[in-house]
Amino acid sequence: MPSYDRETIEQLIDGKLPFRQLHKILSSFKDPDRFDQYVSVLQNRVSYRDRILLPYGLHLNIVLNESGARVVKCDCGHEFCEYTTNWKLNALVYVRDTEEKLQEVYPRFMASDPKWMVLREFYCPTCLTQLEVEAVPPGYPFVFDFQPDIDAFYEKWLKRPVPAV
Amino acid sequence: MALDWERSQKAEEGIGWESTSVLEMLQESERLFSETGHYCGLRELPFKTSEPIRYERIFSRLRGGLVNARETALNISASPIVKEIGELCFALYTPEGDSVALSTGIIVHVHTMSDAIKFMIRNRWEDNPKIRPGDVFGNNDAFIGDVHNADVHTIVPIFYEGELIGWAGGVTHEIDVGAVTPGSMAYGQTGRYEDGMITTCEKIGDNDTLHASYELRAKKAVRAPMYWLLDERTRLTGCLMIRDAVLRVVQEEGIETYKTFIREVIEDGRQSFRTRVQEMLVPGVYEAPSFMDVPFKGEARIPPHAAKDTLMHAPLSLTVGGEGEFTLSLEGANKWGYHSFNCPPSAMQGALWVQLTQTLIPNDKVNDGAYFATQCVLPRGSWANPDNELLSTTLSWLFLIPSFTGMIRSLGRAYQARGYVEEISAGYPGTWNLTMGGGVNHFGVDSAFTSFEHSCQGTGAGFVKDGEGYCAAMWNPEGDMGDIEAWEVLEPLLYLGRSVKPQTPGMGKFRGGAGFESVRMLWKTQSQVIFNVGEGYVFHGAGVFGGYPGNAGYRHNMHNTNMEEIITTKSPYPSYEGDPEDSKMSALVQAEYEEFDHRSLTLAEPYQENDLYLAVQRGGPGLGDPLERDPRAVEDDLNEGFLLPRFAENVYGAVFSQESNGKYKVNAEATVKQRVEIRKKRLERAVPAAEYLAQERDRVLHGDLHQPVKEMYESSCTLSSAWAEKYRTFWNLPSDFEF
Numbered sequence: 026m027p028s029y030d031r032e033t034i035e036q037l038i039d040g041k042l043p044f045r046q047l048h049k050i051l052s053s054f055k056d057p058d059r060f061d062q063y064v065s066v067l068q069n070r071v072s073y074r075d076r077i078l079l080p081y082g083l084h085l086n087i088v089l090n091e092s093g094a095r096v097v098k099c100d101c102g103h104e105f106c107e108y109t110t111n112w113k114l115n116a117l118v119y120v121r122d123t124e125e126k127l128q129e130v131y132p133r134f135m136a137s138d139p140k141w142m143v144l145r146e147f148y149c150p151t152c153l154t155q156l157e158v159e160a161v162p163p164g165y166p167f168v169f170d171f172q173p174d175i176d177a178f179y180e181k182w183l184k185r186p187v188p189a190v
Numbered sequence: 191m192a193l194d195w196e197r198s199q200k201a202e203e204g205i206g207w208e209s210t211s212v213l214e215m216l217q218e219s220e221r222l223f224s225e226t227g228h229y230c231g232l233r234e235l236p237f238k239t240s241e242p243i244r245y246e247r248i249f250s251r252l253r254g255g256l257v258n259a260r261e262t263a264l265n266i267s268a269s270p271i272v273k274e275i276g277e278l279c280f281a282l283y284t285p286e287g288d289s290v291a292l293s294t295g296i297i298v299h300v301h302t303m304s305d306a307i308k309f310m311i312r313n314r315w316e317d318n319p320k321i322r323p324g325d326v327f328g329n330n331d332a333f334i335g336d337v338h339n340a341d342v343h344t345i346v347p348i349f350y351e352g353e354l355i356g357w358a359g360g361v362t363h364e365i366d367v368g369a370v371t372p373g374s375m376a377y378g379q380t381g382r383y384e385d386g387m388i389t390t391c392e393k394i395g396d397n398d399t400l401h402a403s404y405e406l407r408a409k410k411a412v413r414a415p416m417y418w419l420l421d422e423r424t425r426l427t428g429c430l431m432i433r434d435a436v437l438r439v440v441q442e443e444g445i446e447t448y449k450t451f452i453r454e455v456i457e458d459g460r461q462s463f464r465t466r467v468q469e470m471l472v473p474g475v476y477e478a479p480s481f482m483d484v485p486f487k488g489e490a491r492i493p494p495h496a497a498k499d500t501l502m503h504a505p506l507s508l509t510v511g512g513e514g515e516f517t518l519s520l521e522g523a524n525k526w527g528y529h530s531f532n533c534p535p536s537a538m539q540g541a542l543w544v545q546l547t548q549t550l551i552p553n554d555k556v557n558d559g560a561y562f563a564t565q566c567v568l569p570r571g572s573w574a575n576p577d578n579e580l581l582s583t584t585l586s587w588l589f590l591i592p593s594f595t596g597m598i599r600s601l602g603r604a605y606q607a608r609g610y611v612e613e614i615s616a617g618y619p620g621t622w623n624l625t626m627g628g629g630v631n632h633f634g635v636d637s638a639f640t641s642f643e644h645s646c647q648g649t650g651a652g653f654v655k656d657g658e659g660y661c662a663a664m665w666n667p668e669g670d671m672g673d674i675e676a677w678e679v680l681e682p683l684l685y686l687g688r689s690v691k692p693q694t695p696g697m698g699k700f701r702g703g704a705g706f707e708s709v710r711m712l713w714k715t716q717s718q719v720i721f722n723v724g725e726g727y728v729f730h731g732a733g734v735f736g737g738y739p740g741n742a743g744y745r746h747n748m749h750n751t752n753m754e755e756i757i758t759t760k761s762p763y764p765s766y767e768g769d770p771e772d773s774k775m776s777a778l779v780q781a782e783y784e785e786f787d788h789r790s791l792t793l794a795e796p797y798q799e800n801d802l803y804l805a806v807q808r809g810g811p812g813l814g815d816p817l818e819r820d821p822r823a824v825e826d827d828l829n830e831g832f833l834l835p836r837f838a839e840n841v842y843g844a845v846f847s848q849e850s851n852g853k854y855k856v857n858a859e860a861t862v863k864q865r866v867e868i869r870k871k872r873l874e875r876a877v878p879a880a881e882y883l884a885q886e887r888d889r890v891l892h893g894d895l896h897q898p899v900k901e902m903y904e905s906s907c908t909l910s911s912a913w914a915e916k917y918r919t920f921w922n923l924p925s926d927f928e929f
Contacts, residue, residue, distance in 0.1 A: 038611060040654040040700070047654065051612050055469055063609025079472065080607050083653075083699070083735035083814050114883075117876035129840050132693050134726075134744035134770050138788050140896035141483055141501065141727040144738070148876050153869040155736040155815040160729040162481060162501060162899040164890045166920035167879070171603045173474035177512035182468050 027056045034062045060183070073102045076188055079173055084154055085112065087175065093190040095175065101152035111169040116156065117148040122163065139163075205321055205354040206285060207449070212321070212354055216286040216311050229288075229457040229562055237450045238458060248443060248451050249291065253554055255435025256280050256293035259360075263428035269365055269417040270680055271374075272424065274672035275642045277363040280428045282436065283307055285354045288558040290452045296361070296666045298544035301561055303343050303359035305335025305536040310391050319393045323349040326395030326426060328404070330367075331388050332583040337537040339367050339388050339584060340374035340640075342418075344425035348433045350440055355448065358432035360425035365640050365680070366413040369584055371719060371794045372628025372638030377530035378793045379582040380496045385530070386584070387411040394422075398430060413628055413638035459559020464514035466550055467563075470613070471604040476508040478596025482589055483727040483898070484529060485789055492793070496528035499898040501728070502573060503906050504593035505913065508600045518542060518597065519567035522913030524905035526576035531588040533574050535566070541590045541665070542566060542597075548667050549601050549613075571909055588723070588791075591620055591664055595731035595811075598650065602734055606653060616650035616702065619740045619808035620730040621663045625683075625710070627720035627794055632682035632713060639681040641805075646671035648695055648703030648809035651737055656823070657695065657703030657810035659832075671706075682718060683710035683803060687765025690831045691741075691806060697833075697841050698737025698812025699819050704832050705741065705807035709764055709775065711753055712801045719794035720803060722747070726790030730808065737812030738841075743790035746775060746804040750782035753800040767804055769834055775802060816841045817865045821858040828854040843868045887921050893929045904929050 029037075029050070036042045037050065056062075064077050067086060071077070075088035075098065084100045087108045097105040097112040105112035121127045121144040127136035130144070137143070137160070145159040145167075159168055179187040204211035222231035238245045259280050264272060271277045279295030287307030292300045306329040315321055326346055330339040340363050348356040369376040369386035379385055387408065394404040400422060408422070409415040440448045482502040489497040505522035509515070526532045533541075542564065547556050568575035573589055595617040602614040621644050628638030646669050649657040663669040674685045686709040694705035712718060724743035732739050746767060756763050756779065764774040776784070779802060785795075797803065824844045827833035835854070838844040845860035893900055907914035907928075918927055 034609075037654060042654070044655075047612060055610060057469075059609040063611075080609065082603070082606065114879050116879050117873070118879045118882045119872065119876040120882065130697070130738060130837065131741065132769055132771050132834065134786075134788055135693055135741040137729050137742050138727040141899065142481065142729060144729075146872075146876070147879075148872050150878075153872045155817070155872070157736055158733050158738055160732040160739050161479065162728075162895075162902065164886065164895050164899065164903065165479070166917060167883075168477050168479060169475075170478070171474060171476050171600075171607075173472050173607065174512065177473045181512045182473070 027053050028058055029056055029062070031062065031066065035066055038063070038066060071100050073098065078188060079175055079178070081108070081171065082156065084149070084156060087173070089188055089190060091190070099149045099152060099154070101149060103149050103151035109172070111167055113147050113157065113167045117150050119146045119148070120144070121146070205316055205349070207353055212285050212311050212316055213314060216308065219286045223562065229460055229559065230453045232453060232457040235454045235458055237447070237454050245451065245454070248439060249455060249555065251439050252282060252291045252435065255432055256282060256291055259428040259431035259435070260293040260295055262431060263360065263424045266420065266427055267362065267424040268420045269362070270672055270676040271365060271640065271642045272362050272421060274676050275645050275666070275670050276668050277642065277666065278361060278424065280358065280360045280432055282432055283357040283359065284452050284456070285356055287311060287357065288456055290356070290455055290557050292556065294668065296363070297547055298337065298540040298665050299341060299343070299361040301543045301558065302335045302337060302341070302536050302540045303345060303361065304558060305539070306343055306391055307345060307357050307359070309334045315391065321347050321354065322396065323347070324397040325393055326398070326400060327391055328389040328394040329391045331390045332534045332537055332586060333579045334391055335536045337540050337590070338375065338586045339385055340364050342389070342421065342425070344422065344429055346426070346429040346433060348436050350437065350445055355440065355445070356436060356452065358429040358436070360428045362421045362425055364412070364421060365417045366628065366638035367584065368412040372413050373626035373721065374640040375585040375587070375624065375626060376721070376794065377582070377585045378492055379530050379584065380493055380528040381580050381582055385582050395426070400426065413636065456557055456559045456562070459555065459557045460562045461559070462555070463516070463551060463560045463563035467510060467514040467516055470550060470608060470610060471510050471601070472607045473510045473512050476600035476603060477506070478599045479503070479505045480592040480596050480731050481728050482592045482725055483791065484527070484531065485727060485791060486529070489793060493528070500527055501898040501902040502531070502589050502592070503902045504589070504596070505906070506593060506596040508597060510604070515565070516563060517565040517567065520572065520574045520593070521567055521569055522906045522910045523569055523572035523574045524902050525571060525909060526573045526578060526581055530582040530584040531573065531586060532576045532581045532583050533586040533589050534583060535568050535575050537583070537586045537590055538566060538568055538574055541594050544665055545594050545597055549598065569909055585723070587665065592725070592730050594664065599732070599734050602653070611653040614653035614813070616657070616696065616698070616734040616737055616811040616813040617731045618650055618662070618664045619647045619702070619705065619810050620724055620743070621645065621647050621665065622724035623743060623790065623805040623807060624723035625720065625803070625805045626723065627718050629718035630715060632715055641677050641681060643671040643677060643708065643805070644807060645669040646706070647807055648705050648740060650810040651696065651698055651700035651702050651733070651813035653700070653813060656700050659690070659704040660706045660807065661703065682713055682715040684713045685709070686711055686763055689766035691809070692769060692831055692834050693837060694741045694807070694809025695832055696733045696738045696740040696810060696812035697816045697837070698733055699814025699816065700737070701812050701819070701827065701832070702740045702810025705809040707767055707807060708805045709766060710803045710805065712797050712799050712803070715799055718797045720797055721794050722790055722792045724790040724808070726788040731811055733811040734813050736815040738816070739811045740809035743806055743808065744770060744788055745785050745790055745792065746770065746773065747785045747795070748775060748779055748781035748802040749784070749797065751800050751802055752780045753802065775804065817843050817868060821856045821861045825854055825856040890921050891923065900929050
């Protein structure tokens with residue numbers, strides 16, 4: 026099984042790996058130590074000290090905070106909520122629900138008709154990064170994109186206990 | 191080499207192993223799987239363990255036989271869909287109908303043929319019409335085992351010394367199926383009686399020869415019979431080549447070894463899938479709904495009960511269990527309809543299969559082991575599992591394609607959590623516009639066409655790079671747009687141009703791959719009917735991690751034009767549309783009337799010579815906040831025609847200028863500052879989620895929703911009490927709430 030050095034992983038994450046090398050990684054067997062390498066790189070890059078339990082998107086991680094809770098946290102340090110609750114409920118939201126708002130992002134006719142479907146943009150309340158965009162009909166519940174089973178992941182798959190305070 | 195299939199079958203005994211019936215074999219196989227969770231009860235793989243090299247050699251020989259059959263057969267077909275796009279595949283099955291190995295190609299059908307074989311077994315084809323050496327069976331019934339009737343199966347049993355030792359099957363996509371209107375996936379029908387030629391696991395040949403009566407029926411039933419008949423020979427040839435390859439392996443390795451191998455290789459596939467899930471994913475529940483518009487309201491050509499606007503709901507959820515279980519559910523999907531987009535379970539399984547083989551298990555050692563390792567929850571009565579077998583299914587892909595794009599996003603979330611970021615894709619776009627129709631063509635013959643240039647859409651953005659442009663179809667890993675010249679032979683529509691379509695890539699830190707557009711002119715024909723196919727009022731899917739979806743479709747067709755005058759006077763003509771707000775078609779061509787609107791899914795509309803037809807293909811969804819896109823990449827997008835300046839400014843926050851040579855130059859420093867301003871604007875315009883939800887709840891409570899949206903919710907809640915409960919709980923609605 027392959028294993029890659031930290032520099033390679035960092036270049037990969039940053040989209041800076043030459044395509045030939047990227048292709049080789051794609052075609053090879055997976056490096057089993059990737060999870061730990063990836064978490065270690067992310068941990069070094071975030072502005073907070075809470076331990077990352079699971080990467081949860083481009084700027085989100087599920088972390089173990091000082092009080093022992095597993096919470097969704099933005100790279101900027103903004104804490105949303107426990108990971109069992111949809112973080113979007115605690116985000117800022119902007120809804121493109123008119124032709125005019127949609128045409129800021131798409132030419133006429135190349136977006137949805139807002140009567141049928143709107144775009145919901147979810148921003149981090151602190152750094153205002155656009156973290157997700159939902160494309161749903163009006164009246165659709167917020168999509169809970171991912172509810173991980175962290176205990177099963179660590180205990181059954183990684184064969185080690187979930188980190189605790 | 192002398193082959194043994196001719197040896198006579200034991201007439202009074204079953205054709206299964208040791209004189210059992212093949213039905214008994216299937217029942218025993220299912221019993222063992224049900225009781226042990228292992229294929230044929232195999233907890234261990236003794237042959238693979240003790241003779242691994244021999245095991246691999248047998249697999250490689252069988253796989254090689256399948257690929258060889260495909261590559262040879264491909265050149266027998268005359269159809270551009272097969273020759274240019276490669277829309278065919280072959281597979282080898284156990285006697286019970288479980289796939290052992292498959293060729294390259296459109297492998298969606300590996301499991302649909304399995305369903306067809308099992309249908310024959312369960313319905314005792316062994317007794318009547320008999321399963322004998324040299325028999326040829328044909329099937330294209332989606333409710334038996336298929337996606338839609340354009341995909342025609344040819345299935346041949348493989349015997350050795352009187353025993354059924356397997357089946358070879360092949361599929362190609364036909365150009366016309368003889369439905370009410372022309373094309374391979376024509377729609378506007380409300381039931382299967384209008385779907386054209388449907389063969390229901392019929393014995394269409396014996397002694398390796400197609401029945402003349404079947405060929406005559408096909409010839410009279412479809413509009414492009416030459417292609418149908420040559421494709422039938424294509425498939426039969428491939429199946430016979432596979433049979434020869436299998437019998438060579440049997441003669442060289444021994445029948446007992448072969449029997450052991452085909453059992454172990456499927457259990458091996460099942461175990462490998464479970465291992466792969468644990469290697470790549472994270473256990474948990476993933477949600478990724480998608481939708482598709484069917485704007486048929488007021489359509490006078492279909493019955494009133496079908497002439498309405500509907501919105502398909504695909505509330506896809508993926509549950510990955512702690513033991514590597516993989517369950518895909520569409521609980522909450524809304525009801526089937528009186529249209530041609532219904533998806534029987536076989537179609538759904540086929541779509542799941544083709545997605546898995548391009549994501550989790552992208553290798554050659556794939557077989558029905560993956561099917562045994564996964565579960566699909568398809569609510570009875572929904573569009574994904576209709577409880578009415580009289581429905582039309584000619585274009586089931588219209589719902590299948592959007593419904594699985596969320597699975598790719600969900601897998602992407604899992605890959606990101608594991609750190610395998612190189613595998614992430616934001617999803618895929620719809621594979622359309624589908625250009626399809628017919629009439630008296632440029633050779634003066636009443637015919638039909640189905641262009642497959644839509645096999646080439648932009649791919650979803652990756653986590654580490656942009657998506658690829660105009661290169662892929664979700665249902666065919668070897669997507670190709672085909673040569674213009676090939677389509678012009680088949681279709682009485684000249685290409686005025688094929689171009690990159692701006693603003694098709696979903697924007698984001700990494701953008702989706704671009705789509706393209708083709709401007710076609712009707713040529714040497716007095717009249718044709720042509721469909722527009724695709725989503726228009728909705729986005730096909732979503733982006734991920736802050737990226738936007740790729741483009742929604744639209745139609746722009748021009749009728750009774752002055753193209754003849756333009757050609758005679760050698761005036762400029764449009765080779766592309768470009769920005770629909772600054773259409774090159776409208777600027778250069780005069781027409782008595784234009785269709786220029788959101789509606790991308792139309793019935794077959796009439797056209798005449800010199801009319802213009804625009805086919806807009808789709809771009810892939812984006813990934814990440816667009817404000818994080820490298821300014822140099824924005825500059826490249828502007829200069830390569832993927833991005834229009836006003837969106838570079840509004841969405842990417844790019845500050846740029848245009849130089850004297852027309853090239854754009856982005857000012858990186860000024861862009862950083864502009865992006866700070868855009869973030870401030872986000873703060874001004876956004877509201878806390880709770881505030882938005884309070885307003886939206888009021889809207890839901892009062893049913894203040896567009897009719898098809900409201901009806902979608904009503905239907906989902908009626909079919910699924912679980913989804914109704916989820917909906918009421920989220921919006922905090924009364925327990926007796928109804929729209």
